[in-house]
Amino acid sequence: MFKRSSIVLCLAFLAVISSNPPRSSPQDLAPQLYLMGDFLVDASQAAAYEAALKELLASLAKHGFPVLFDTYSTDDSHYYIIYGLESFAGVDRWRAAWRDHARKIGPDAFQALRRRMAAAELEWVYKFWYFRPDLSFLLEKERLKPEEIGYYTWDFVWLVPGAEAEFEALNKEWIALSRSREALDPFMTYAGDLGTEGPVYCWFEYGKSAADYAAAEEAFWKSMGDAGADLSKRTRAVIRRLDTKTGRYRPDLSYAPRR
Numbered sequence: 001m002f003k004r005s006s007i008v009l010c011l012a013f014l015a016v017i018s019s020n021p022p023r024s025s026p027q028d029l030a031p032q033l034y035l036m037g038d039f040l041v042d043a044s045q046a047a048a049y050e051a052a053l054k055e056l057l058a059s060l061a062k063h064g065f066p067v068l069f070d071t072y073s074t075d076d077s078h079y080y081i082i083y084g085l086e087s088f089a090g091v092d093r094w095r096a097a098w099r100d101h102a103r104k105i106g107p108d109a110f111q112a113l114r115r116r117m118a119a120a121e122l123e124w125v126y127k128f129w130y131f132r133p134d135l136s137f138l139l140e141k142e143r144l145k146p147e148e149i150g151y152y153t154w155d156f157v158w159l160v161p162g163a164e165a166e167f168e169a170l171n172k173e174w175i176a177l178s179r180s181r182e183a184l185d186p187f188m189t190y191a192g193d194l195g196t197e198g199p200v201y202c203w204f205e206y207g208k209s210a211a212d213y214a215a216a217e218e219a220f221w222k223s224m225g226d227a228g229a230d231l232s233k234r235t236r237a238v239i240r241r242l243d244t245k246t247g248r249y250r251p252d253l254s255y256a257p258r259r
Contacts, residue, residue, distance in 0.1 A: 029133035029134075029138075030133075031130045031132055031133070031134075032084065032131040033084070033085045033086070033087060033090075033129075033130055033193075034083065034084055034085065034129045034131065035082070035083045035085055035091065035094065035126060035128055036080055036081070036082045036083075036126065036127050036128075036129055037079075037080070037081040037083075037124060037125075037126050038079075038080055038124060038127060039078065039079040039080075039081065039121055039124040040077060040121065040122045040124065041078075041121055042077070042120055042121075042122055043077045045119070045120035046077065046120070048116070048119070048120055049117055049120035050253065052113060052116040052120075053079075053117060053253055054252070054253070055113060056117070057253070057255050059105055059113070060101065060255055061255070061258065063101060063104045063105065064257065064258070065097060065101050065255065065257065066257050067093075067097045067257070068083070068084070068255060068256045068257060069081055069083045069255050070082050070254045071250045071254045072152060072248065073247050073253070074154075074246065074247035075245070075246045075247055076245065078245065078247075079250075079253070080247075088128075088194075125195065127194075127195035127196045128192075128193040128194045128195055128196070129190045129191065129192055129193060129196070130190060130191045130193055131188065131189075131190055132189045135168055135171040135172065135175075135189035135191075135201075136175070136186065136187060136188045136189045137174065137175045137179070137183065137186050137187050138186050138188075139184070139185075142184065142185065142186060143184035144185075144206070144207070149206045149207070149208065149249070150207075150209055150248060151206060151208065151209050151210050151212070151213050151247075151248060152204070152205070152206045152246065152248060153203075153204070153205045153213065153244060153245070153246050154202055154203075154204055154244065154245040154246075155203040155204075155205075155242060155243075156201075156202050156242070156243045156244075156245070157200065157201050157202070157203070158197065158198075158199065158200045158239070158240050158241040158242075159199040159201070159239060159240060160239070161199060163199070163238035164199050166238050167199075167201065167239075170231065170234060170235045170238070171189055173231055174187075174231060174235075177228060177231060181223045181224060181225075182223075183223065184216075185205065185206075185220065186205070187203050187204065187205050188205075189203055189204075210246070
């Protein structure tokens with residue numbers, strides 16, 4: 001999903017355990033809560049939408065908005081704006097930060113900017129997701145460095161109701177098999193919470209480009225062999241719907257408070 005800082009968090013953790021006697025695995029990281037704004041934009045209005053969003057970012061920076069967020073755009077005109085939260089209580093602080101910003105620039109100015117963005121939006125929804133390190137395949141040394149990543153995929157999987165425990169057990173089998181076959185590319189697993197149509201999970205992966213990702217996927221499935229084919233069959237049996245999104249990280253549409 002999701003947040004690019006999830007990748008940075010994992011890499012920082014892995015740097016620590018690789019330089020010290022290992023007492024825990026990457027899967028011991030605590031789950032991390034995220035709030036994702038999913039905005040579907042009219043493709044013909046994307047340039048106007050991004051221009052308005054960049055004006056908002058400039059205003060946030062000028063007035064010291066305190067909340068970091070990362071933005072991704074998908075190839076089918078969704079914009080994912082993602083906030084990390086320490087808990088659900090963080091939503092109150094997130095709302096308060098936006099109210100305070102509207103007060104600083106003036107309600108009329110804030111609403112005028114918001115209307116410019118809304119004019120390009122077809123629909124939007126906010127969803128809560130948990131990053132699940134225990135269900136993710138995380139590596140001490142990846143094939144790609146963060147700065148080399150230019151392509152992302154999100155596989156949203158809706159399960160047969162009641163199959164959550166089985167699906168999570170299968171994810172752990174995927175982790176074990178990937179490790180045994182010395183896979184070089186990670187996958188991150190997120191679990192949907194409030195605001196999502198459950199039960200739903202998301203597998204988040206990436207590559208240098210679409211071509212690089214496709215080549216890595218082909219190599220991965222070849223290395224998995226018959227064991228991978230069997231595990232894939234058992235995994236598909238608990239999935240009732242799958243939706244894949246592809247896209248890229250948008251640093252030009254992301255925001256971090258000045259320190």
